[in-house]
Every structure is written in C-alpha cells, then in structure tokens.
Amino acid sequence: xxxxxxxxxxxxxxxxxxxxxxxxxxxxxxxxxxxxxxxxxxxxxxxxxxxxxxxxxxxxxxxxxxxxxxxxxxxxxxxxxxxxxxxxxxxxxxxxxxxxxxxxxxxxxxxxxxxxxxxxxxxxxxxxxxxxxxxxxxxxxxxxxxxxxxxxxxxxxxxxxxxxxxxxxxxxxxxxxxxxxxxxxxxxxxxxxxxxxxxxxxxxxxxxxxxxxxxxxxxxxxxxxxxxxxxxxxxxxxxxxxxxxxxxxxxxxxxxxxxxxxxxxxxxxxxxxxxxxxxxxxxxxxxxxxxxxxxxxxxxxxxxxxxxxxxxxxxxxxxxxx
Numbered sequence: 001x002x003x004x005x006x007x008x009x010x011x012x013x014x015x016x017x018x019x020x021x022x023x024x025x026x027x028x029x030x031x032x033x034x035x036x037x038x039x040x041x042x043x044x045x046x047x048x049x050x051x052x053x054x055x056x057x058x059x060x061x062x063x064x065x066x067x068x069x070x071x072x073x074x075x076x077x078x079x080x081x082x083x084x085x086x087x088x089x090x091x092x093x094x095x096x097x098x099x100x101x102x103x104x105x106x107x108x109x110x111x112x113x114x115x116x117x118x119x120x121x122x123x124x125x126x127x128x129x130x131x132x133x134x135x136x137x138x139x140x141x142x143x144x145x146x147x148x149x150x151x152x153x154x155x156x157x158x159x160x161x162x163x164x165x166x167x168x169x170x171x172x173x174x175x176x177x178x179x180x181x182x183x184x185x186x187x188x189x190x191x192x193x194x195x196x197x198x199x200x201x202x203x204x205x206x207x208x209x210x211x212x213x214x215x216x217x218x219x220x221x222x223x224x225x226x227x228x229x230x231x232x233x234x235x236x237x238x239x240x241x242x243x244x245x246x247x248x249x250x251x252x253x254x255x256x257x258x259x260x261x262x263x264x265x266x267x268x269x270x271x272x273x274x275x276x277x278x279x280x281x282x283x284x285x286x287x288x289x290x291x292x293x294x295x296x297x298x299x300x301x302x303x304x305x306x307x308x309x310x311x312x313x314x315x316x317x318x319x320x321x322x
Contacts, residue, residue: 009300012242031215033252035222038313041305042252044071046226047284048259051077051269053089055281060093062285068292069307072255074102074153074179077268079140084147091148098308102151102179103144105159106137126183128156138162145172150310155181157198161318164199168320177201177310182228182235187213189220193316196223201312202255207231207238214251224312225251228259229291237261241291245300253305253312258288 017023036042047063050056050073063070073094079087087103094101108126128134137159141152150173154160160180166172182204186192195203204226205217217225227247231238239261240247248254263280266273295301 009245010298011245012294012298027246027249031211032249033215033218035218035253036303037224037253037305037309038311039305039309040303041309042303043248043254043256044224044305044309045069045288046072046074046255046257047281047288048074048228048257049076049232049266049277049284050281051075051266051273051277052082053086053093054274055277056090056093058278058281059285060097062282063288066285066289068285068288069304070097070099070288071305071307071309072100072102072151074104074151076104076153077266078104078106078108079144079149080106080136081268081270084143087144087147087149095148100151100177100310101149102153102177103140103149104153104155104181105140105144105163107133108155108183126155126181128159134159134162138166141166141172141176145176150175151177151179153179153181154200155183157184157195160195160200161198164317165320167199175311177312179226180204182206182226182231189217192217192223193220196221196315197318199317201315202226204228204257206235207240208236211243211246211250214247218251221316222253222313223315224253224255226255226257227251228257230259230261230287232259232263232265233261234265235259241294244291244295245298248300248303252303256288256291258284258291260284260287 047059047070050059090101128137141163163178167174167176178199178201180195180200180203185205186195202224207228229240229244260280260283264276266277269277
C-alpha cells in the first residue's frame with residue numbers, strides 16, 4: 001500500500017472498537033515495507049496446487065465466474081508427474097490469459113528411500129538427496145522450459161543455485177523465474193537474503209511468521225515474498241484473511257497465495273485423486289474471492305500489480321565463477 005492508500009484504509013472493526021474506547025494505535029509508518037514490484041504494484045495473486053490441465057480448467061473457469069484476478073498458478077506434484085501433452089496444454093491455457101505457470105522440479109526427500117524424513121526430527125526434509133536427485137531436478141527444469149514453462153518451483157538450496165547458474169549460462173532461458181517452496185521457506189532475514197543471493201526470484205515464507213518478522217525481512221531484501229493466506233494442514237492450516245491488508249503493508253511485494261485448510265493432501269497427484277483435487281481447486285479460487293472482498297471492504301484493495309506481470313525487479317546475487 002502507498003502512504004495515501006494506507007491513510008484511506010481501515011482496520012477490521014476499527015470504527016466500532018474506537019467508539020467503545022478499544023481503539024488500537026495508528027500503524028507505525030516505520031513498519032511498512034518500502035518495496036514494490038517493478039510495475040509499482042504491492043501485491044499479486046497465486047492459486048497453488050493446480051495439478052494438471054483439468055484442475056487448471058476448473059481454476060480458470062471459477063476465476064472468471066468470481067472475477068478473481070490471477071497472476072500465477074503453481075503445481076506441487078512435479079514436472080515428472082505430467083506428460084508433455086499435459087504440460088503443453090497448461091502452458092497454452094495460461095499464456096492465453098497472461099498468467100505465469102510455475103511447475104515443481106524433481107524428486108524430493110519425502111518421496112525417495114531416505115528414512116530420516118520419516119523420523120520425528122524430519123531430517124533432511126524435502127531436499128534433493130544425492131547427485132541423482134539434483135540431476136532429476138535439472139532434467140525437469142530443462143524439459144519444462146523447452147515446453148514453454150517460465151517459472152520453476154524449487155525445494156533445495158543446491159538445486160536453486162544450480163538452476164540459477166544454468167539460467168546465467170543459457171542452459172535454461174534467462175527469463176525463467178525461480179520460486180522457493182514453502183517446504184523450505186526461510187524464517188529469518190539472514191536466510192531470506194541468502195536465498196535471494198542464490199537466485200530466488202520469489203520466496204515462500206511459512207505462514208506462521210509474525211508481522212514483525214515480515215518487517216525484519218523487508219529491511220534486508222526486496223525479493224518478492226509468497227505467503228499462504230490460508231495454509232494447507234500439512235503446513236499448519238493457518239487462516240490469516242483478516243490480516244491480508246497488514247501483510248501487504250509489511251511484506252510487499254507480496255504474492256497472496258490462496259491455499260486451503262481442512263483438505264486432504266494430493267501430492268503426488270494421480271487420477272485416483274481426481275474428485276478431491278478438482279473440488280479443492282474450485283474452492284481455492286472462492287477463498288481468493290473472500291480474501292479480496294475483505295481487502296475491498298477495508299478500503300485496502302489498491303496497488304495490485306497489473307495482471308500479466310511476472311518479473312521480480314533487480315535483485316542481488318552471489319557472483320558466478322567460471
């Protein structure tokens with residue numbers, strides 16, 4: 001939000017609480033993020049967990065019906081879970097509407113034979129275990145970009161750096177954007193800044209970060225931030241719709257991700273999960289409409305980045321040695 005729109009906006013329940021002597025202090029301008037997307041907007045939207053052409057069709061139809069603007073649609077199962085034909089259908093459908101399509105790269109630790117991820121410590125997490133797993137991620141990246149995908153989702157720091165180097169070398173197109181998954185999202189400003197330097201163009205943070213945490217991050221990095229406004233249960237199930245305006249004020253440039261709690265996990269997707277996947281895809285768009293309605297109700301729906309925008313602006317990177 002700009003200073004002008006921040007003054008016009010109101011916080012939830014503000015007038016009634018003030019009348020009852022329970023008003024809150026005015027927002028501190030020092031807490032606000034000074035950053036925006038290259039086009040000047042402060043927020044974009046994303047619909048996640050869109051697992052194939054059929055789910056994508058549901059999302060696009062429902063978005064049209066409910067007038068929900070979408071900047072990015074992402075998939076969570078992985079490039080290798082889609083055929084070339086399916087990827088091409090998704091690329092063409094999103095390109096027709098000027099929406100960025102983001103597909104997940106390669107094998108992840110919870111899906112291979114490593115036992116540590118199944119212990120109480122969740123050791124190694126979702127990262128790519130060993131050379132072969134990194135190779136699988138690179139294979140997915142090359143295949144997806146050759147089919148026209150322009151955004152890749154990554155859940156490993158080494159894979160991120162490798163794909164950034166591949167992008168710089170022209171192995172994948174230089175206009176490819178790299179998105180860090182919520183599965184490894186950073187929780188402090190120092191680690192957030194490291195992901196930026198490793199090549200991230202947008203970084204998904206856990207949805208349980210406080211507003212002060214977002215302000216701390218914005219003091220060190222302007223990299224676009226992705227945040228579930230409603231998180232899936234396996235990421236905590238947090239619902240933060242009433243905070244959307246303040247999340248934008250503190251965290252801009254911010255992607256509002258319309259997730260869904262109280263829904264079964266669908267990764268890796270297959271047709272045996274069809275009914276729940278399509279139903280949840282439709283409901284994610286509705287949740288987006290609810291969040292946007294709240295923003296409008298509070299006079300805080302200005303400063304959306306223009307539809308079709310996808311680039312992050314100038315970011316800082318580690319040097320790449322030859």
